[in-house]
Amino acid sequence: MQRAVGTAALALATCIGAVCAVPTAAAAAAPAPGGEATLASPPSAFPPYLILRAAGTGMLMSDRYDREPTSWRSADGRKIPSDCGAGQARLGDEVACTVGKELKIRNYASGATESVPARENRAWATAISPTQVLTSEKDADGHWLLHLLGRANESRKDVPVTGVGAMSSYAVLDSDARGALVEYWGAGAEGKHRHGLLDYATATMKELPEASGGGSTYNHVGLGSKWIAMVQFDKAVMVSRTDPAVVRTVAIDKYPGRVLAVGDWLIADSGDASDPVVKAYPSDGSAPRPVLDQLDGPLVLGADGSACGLSTVNGSSRWAVHCISADAQGALRVQEALAVPARPADRRSIAIAQGDLFALHVDSTESVLGYRTSVSGPPSITQAPLWRCERSKTDLFCPEAASRLGGTAATGDGRIVGMSAANGCTSRCAVTVHIRDARTGGAHRTVKLPGELSHVRIVSASGRYLLVSAEVEDVARSLVVDIDAGKVLDIKPTSAAGLWGSLLWQPEGDKGVVAATDLRTGQVVRRVDLQSGCRPYEFRANGDWFYSTCSADGAGAAAYQAQTGRRIPLPFVAERPLGPLALGDGYVVHENYGVVSVYNLRSGVLVREHQASGYPGNNITDWAVDRFGGRLAYLDQEETLHVVGVTGAASQLAVIDQNVPGTLDAKTAGSRQARWWLSKPVSSWKLMARNKTSGVTTVVRTGGETRGVVDLTWDGKGQTGRVVLNGAYEWTLLATPADGQGAPLKATGSVTLTGAAFAAGRGRP
Known part of the structure; x- marks a missing residue:
C-alpha cells in the first residue's frame, strides 16, 4: 500500500530504463566434455x-567487496x-583518473576522453567541472592554496581561487x-x-x-542545485547557493546520517x-514525506541536481x-534510474x-541445504x-x-560432517565433530576429539569413518573417528x-x-606398491586409485591404479605442488591460484579435461x-553452484x-x-538368503535407487511377509550400478537366523 504524502504530492514515476545491470561475462572457456549443470543462489x-x-x-558503481572492478x-x-x-574525481558520466602526472578524463556516455597536463607543485583535488579541474598547491609556509586549471575547451588555463586565505587542510x-x-581549516593558531x-x-x-x-x-552538509543542507545534531538549515546570507531553518525529527538538498x-x-526510511523535509516547515524505504550506501548528487541512492521504494524488496x-x-x-x-x-x-x-547458506540466518x-x-541438479x-x-x-573449521565432508551414506572449536578458539582448541543426517528430522550427534588440537582439517569421510589431520602439541597426527560409535579409534603418528x-x-x-588396515578388525588386509620408490609425503586413496608425492615441494606427484599397475605422473611441480587437491574415481582435481583443473586418468593417459575459473580476475571460492x-x-x-561431469x-x-551380524536375532531389535556401504549409487538392489540346510532361497528385500548404503532390518520374514526358518544362511546382495558402467554387484556372506516366530495356528513354510 502506498504511503500518503500530504499536500506536496510525491509522484512515483515509472522506471527510466529496463533492467540494465548485465553481469560481467565469465572468462571464455570450453564446455565441460562431461557436461555441466548450474544452480543460481x-x-x-x-x-x-x-x-x-x-x-x-x-x-x-563499485563492488563493496571488490569482487569486480x-x-x-x-x-x-x-x-x-x-x-x-x-x-580521482567524478562528475555525472565523467571520471577523472590520474595517469602518471596527467589527469585523464573519460566520458562513459559519449566515449570521449581528454587529458589535462599537470602543473609543477600542483596536486589534483577531487573535483572537476565541464571546463575546469580543481588543484591545490602549498605555499612557502606549507599551507594549501586552490587553483582551477582549464580543460581543453576553457581559455582560462590557471586561475587562483580567491575569497579564502591559506588553509592548513x-x-x-x-x-x-x-x-x-x-x-x-584556516592557517595559523586561530x-x-x-x-x-x-x-x-x-x-x-x-x-x-x-x-x-x-x-x-x-556534522553533515550536502550540496544541492538551489540550497546547501547543513545539519548540526538535531538542527538543520538550508543555505542559499546564490547568497549564503539567505538561510532557512528546517525542522527535522531525527539526527540524520546523510543529507542532500533537492529543490526546496x-x-x-x-x-x-531500525528506521531505514529516507525522508524529505520541506523548507516551509510542513510535515516530512517518506521518499525511499531503505538506503544502502551514500546519497549521491546527480548531474541534474537530483539525489540518487541504491535503495528500495514503496515497501518493495x-x-x-x-x-x-x-x-x-x-x-x-x-x-528508478537503474535496476x-x-x-x-x-x-x-x-x-x-x-x-x-x-x-x-549464510543470509538472514544460517542454514544447510x-x-x-x-x-x-550429463549432470543435472534439482533446482529446489x-x-x-x-x-x-x-x-x-x-x-x-557444514562449518568452516577444517572443512565439510559428505560421508556418502546420507550424512554430512563438520567441526567446531570451543568458544571461538583458533589455536590449541577443544574440537567437536558434528554429524547430521541429511533428511527431514534427521538426527544430530557429536563426537569430542581428545585434547587440544591445532590446524584441524577433515581429510576424508567414508561411511561411518572419518579421517582428521591435526597437530597435537605441535606434532602432526591423523585421527580416525568412528562416527557411528561416537569415539576416536586411534591417533596415528603420521599425516x-x-x-x-x-x-x-x-x-x-x-x-x-602402502598398507590397508581394516578398521573393523585392526588387521592389515592389503598392500600396494605405488612404484614411486619413496615414502608418500602427500597421499590420497579412492578404491583402486591412489595419489602421492615424495616431498613437501610436490616432487614425484603421481596417480597409481592398482588394478592395472599403471603409474601416471602429474604436472603439478611446475604449477603449484601444494595447491588443494582431491582424488576422485580415476581423476584428480587440482586448484592453482583459483583455477580448478580436472585431470582425467581413466584412459591410462593424463588428459586435462576441463578448467573452471571465476569471473575475470577472480577465483573459484569453494569446490x-x-x-x-x-x-x-x-x-x-556469483554464488552459483556448478556441477561438472567427468568422462570415461x-x-x-x-x-x-x-x-x-554373524547371528541375527529376529526378536531383538x-x-x-x-548395512552395506557401496562405492557408488545403484539403480536397484536385491538381498536374498539361501538356507544352507534346505537349499531354499528367499528374497529378503528389494529396493530401487539407493545412494551410498543399503540399510535394512531383517525381522525373519521375506519380501512377501512370510516367516523363514531359523538356521544358517548364505546371504547374497545383488545391485545394478546407476551409472550403467561395469557389471552388476554380487556380494555374499553368512548369517545365522534365530528368533523367527510363526503366527499362532500356522505351520512352517
Whole structure:
C-alpha cells in the first residue's frame, strides 16, 4: 500500500530504463566434455554488494567487496569497466583518473576522453567541472592554496581561487558542474574550521554560515542545485547557493546520517537500520514525506541536481538506484534510474557424495541445504533443495555440520560432517565433530576429539569413518573417528593417510608401499606398491586409485591404479605442488591460484579435461569432489553452484564396508540391522538368503535407487511377509550400478537366523 504524502504530492514515476545491470561475462572457456549443470543462489535478504559512486545518464558503481572492478552502467544495458575504479574525481558520466602526472578524463556516455597536463607543485583535488579541474598547491609556509586549471575547451588555463586565505587542510565534500562544497581549516593558531562554496565561474570561495555554539561546526552538509543542507545534531538549515546570507531553518525529527538538498527540500537518511526510511523535509516547515524505504550506501548528487541512492521504494524488496528530483512546481518525484541485480545469498562449505550435494547458506540466518544431482549421463541438479536445516532455538547446531573449521565432508551414506572449536578458539582448541543426517528430522550427534588440537582439517569421510589431520602439541597426527560409535579409534603418528570405506591406508616403509588396515578388525588386509620408490609425503586413496608425492615441494606427484599397475605422473611441480587437491574415481582435481583443473586418468593417459575459473580476475571460492562418482562441484563468485561431469569408464561397483551380524536375532531389535556401504549409487538392489540346510532361497528385500548404503532390518520374514526358518544362511546382495558402467554387484556372506516366530495356528513354510 502506498504511503500518503500530504499536500506536496510525491509522484512515483515509472522506471527510466529496463533492467540494465548485465553481469560481467565469465572468462571464455570450453564446455565441460562431461557436461555441466548450474544452480543460481536465491536472492539475499540483504542489499546488493554495490556502492553508488556517481550519477549521470548512467551510474558509476563499485563492488563493496571488490569482487569486480568499478563499472559505469547505463539504462540501455551497457556496462563498461572503469579504467581507474572510482577515479580521482567524478562528475555525472565523467571520471577523472590520474595517469602518471596527467589527469585523464573519460566520458562513459559519449566515449570521449581528454587529458589535462599537470602543473609543477600542483596536486589534483577531487573535483572537476565541464571546463575546469580543481588543484591545490602549498605555499612557502606549507599551507594549501586552490587553483582551477582549464580543460581543453576553457581559455582560462590557471586561475587562483580567491575569497579564502591559506588553509592548513581542506577536503572537497561534494561538487557539481557549477561548484564545490569545501570543508577547510584556516592557517595559523586561530584557524577556524569552516565550510565554503567554491564557484567555478568566478573562481571565488564564499564562506558559509558558522554553526551555533561558538567553535563548533556542522556534522553533515550536502550540496544541492538551489540550497546547501547543513545539519548540526538535531538542527538543520538550508543555505542559499546564490547568497549564503539567505538561510532557512528546517525542522527535522531525527539526527540524520546523510543529507542532500533537492529543490526546496532537505533529503535526510537516519542511517538507522531500525528506521531505514529516507525522508524529505520541506523548507516551509510542513510535515516530512517518506521518499525511499531503505538506503544502502551514500546519497549521491546527480548531474541534474537530483539525489540518487541504491535503495528500495514503496515497501518493495527490489533494489535499484532511485533518484529524487523536484519538478517545476516543486513537487518531488522518485524515479528508478537503474535496476541492479539482487545480491545472491552467500554459499559456503560445499560437499558432495553419491550425487548428493550440500551447501551452507549464510543470509538472514544460517542454514544447510541439500540438493540431488544425477548420477548417470550429463549432470543435472534439482533446482529446489530436497532437504534443509536452519539454525533456530530448537536447532542451534544445524550450521556446524557444514562449518568452516577444517572443512565439510559428505560421508556418502546420507550424512554430512563438520567441526567446531570451543568458544571461538583458533589455536590449541577443544574440537567437536558434528554429524547430521541429511533428511527431514534427521538426527544430530557429536563426537569430542581428545585434547587440544591445532590446524584441524577433515581429510576424508567414508561411511561411518572419518579421517582428521591435526597437530597435537605441535606434532602432526591423523585421527580416525568412528562416527557411528561416537569415539576416536586411534591417533596415528603420521599425516599421510587415506580412507576408503573401512580401509585406512598408510605408508609402510620408505619404498612406496602402502598398507590397508581394516578398521573393523585392526588387521592389515592389503598392500600396494605405488612404484614411486619413496615414502608418500602427500597421499590420497579412492578404491583402486591412489595419489602421492615424495616431498613437501610436490616432487614425484603421481596417480597409481592398482588394478592395472599403471603409474601416471602429474604436472603439478611446475604449477603449484601444494595447491588443494582431491582424488576422485580415476581423476584428480587440482586448484592453482583459483583455477580448478580436472585431470582425467581413466584412459591410462593424463588428459586435462576441463578448467573452471571465476569471473575475470577472480577465483573459484569453494569446490568439492564426489569421491563416489564422476562429479566436481564448485562455487563461482556469483554464488552459483556448478556441477561438472567427468568422462570415461568409472570403476566397478563394490561393497566398501559392511556391518552384518554373524547371528541375527529376529526378536531383538538391536541385532536385526544389516548395512552395506557401496562405492557408488545403484539403480536397484536385491538381498536374498539361501538356507544352507534346505537349499531354499528367499528374497529378503528389494529396493530401487539407493545412494551410498543399503540399510535394512531383517525381522525373519521375506519380501512377501512370510516367516523363514531359523538356521544358517548364505546371504547374497545383488545391485545394478546407476551409472550403467561395469557389471552388476554380487556380494555374499553368512548369517545365522534365530528368533523367527510363526503366527499362532500356522505351520512352517
